[in-house]
Amino acid sequence: MKRVIAGVAIAILLLVALGFVLLPGILESNINRVAEHEPYEVSEAAQALHDRLMVVDLHADTLLWARDPLERGSRGHVDVPRLAEGNVTLQVFSAVTKVPYDQQYTGTSGNSDIITLLSVVQRWPARTRGSLLERALFQAERLKDAEARAPEKLMIVRSATDLERLIERRNGGSYPVGGLLAIEGAHPLEGKLENIERLRDAGYRMMGVTHFFDNELSGSLHGLSGEGLTAFGREAIREMERLGIVIDLAHASPAAVRDTLDIATRPVVVSHTGIHGACDSPRNIEDDLMKQIADAGGLVGIGYWKGAACGTSPADIVKSIRYAIDFLxxxxxxxxxxxxxxxxxxxxxxxxxxxxxxxxxxxFTEEEIAKVMGGNAIRFFRENLNES
Structure with a gap:
């Protein structure tokens, strides 16, 4: 009987271990999907043009998932090999630290958290269980580890000088992909102003004010309060600017956008969004605020999902881009x-x-294409990242 019990116990442990190995992949395969499609028609002229571009994407949450970013994945949307295939010069990698179970475009509270469970399933270090700051630091470590293992393939950009070095390497026949670290909402500050500098020391150069729920800095576009910047939020904005961190207003409430624009001395970004006039979605803030961001020298990144562009095809995304160019x-x-x-x-x-x-x-003109696909972002980071 003891042998039977021992055998059952071992079988259970093996099943649990197998679950920990397989479950992260199963979860992501169901969440980060790519719709089945025939190969898109890309003419020789279009491919030749694309190959000459500097391509930049302002937002991807790749570091959240249990995949080696250096390996070409069979799930998800981004890894270094696929970035190279897409001729991406610079990818902004954003760290997600908390996501509520009731995540909706309106009325989301911060009373629950999916990432705690995900961190256990994906076997993150124990220090990340109860600390949003440690979750951000861990995701930065993941990118730094990838760079250390393959510096010829991946280069982290921390300054305008790094950006120039990246471009020089690519122009010289070496084609590393650049990576810039960002925070998806300033939740990992955990209410402490000094954590901005700690995150900067870890390599972060862009920081969102909020994500899907209200925090110590401000109300979220999707939260409960609709409020603008708190006193702490105003201090945080000033400290981010002092340290040369780009401020990201994706997910910020309209009041927080206005408050930030009132006190910001440098241009801001909305890293991933749609344009309300092109897609009437609660995910997209009103056009007049987008125009104020642009008029202040800011940059607006157009998203590829239905909630942002009211469709997901290349034609849907380009329709939003066309509207944004004409309006902003x-x-x-x-x-x-x-x-x-x-x-x-x-x-x-x-x-x-x-x-x-x-x-x-x-x-589109070639100038429009070159600017939208990455030229504008390269210029923005040249002008708004610190020199070193």
Missing amino acids: GVDHVALGSDYDGAVPVAFDTSELAALTAEMQRTK
Whole structure:
């Protein structure tokens, strides 16, 4: 009988261990989907143009998932090999630290958290269980580890000088993908101003004010209060600017956007969004605020999911881009995919030439294409990252 019990116990342990190995992949395969599709038609001329571009994406949540970013994945949307296939010069990697179970575009509270369970399933270090700061630090460590293992393939960009070095390497025949670290909402500050500098020391150069719920800094676009910046939020904005951290207003409440624009001395970004006039969705803030962001020198990244663009095809995304160019001005529009952000999409990062082809097909000028696909973002980071 003891042998039988021992055998059953071992079988249970093996099943549990197998579950921990398989469950992360099963979860992500169901969340970060790419719709089945025939290969997109990309003419030789469109591909040649795409291959000459500097392509930049302002938002992907890849570091959240249990995949080696250096290996080409069979799930999800982004990894270094697929970035290279899509001719991406710079990918902004955003760290997600808390996501409520009741995540909705309106009326979301912060009283629950999916990432705690995900951190257990994916076997993150124990220090990440109860600390949003440690979750952000761990995700930065993941990118730094990837760079250390393959510096010829991945280069972390922390300064304007690093960005120039990246471009020089690519122009010289070496083609590393650049990675810039960002925070999806300033929740890992945990109410402490000094954590901004700690996150900067860890490599973060862009920081969102909020994510899906209200926090110590402000109300969220999707939260309960609708409030603007708190006193702590105003201090945090000033400290981010002092340290040369780019402020991201994706997910911020309209009141928080206005308050930030009132006190910001440097341009801001909305890293992943849609334009309300092109897609009347509660995920997209009103056009007049987008125009104020652009008029202040800011940059707006157009997302690839239905809630942002009212569709997911290259044609849907390009339609939103066209509206954004016409409304905001061509110098203020960029790509902001929200890849690996629990959104279904119609193409992954290896297929970005499909956007170039669709823009070419719909009579965008080459200047418009080059600016939107990455030229504007390169200019923005050149001007707004610290020199070193």
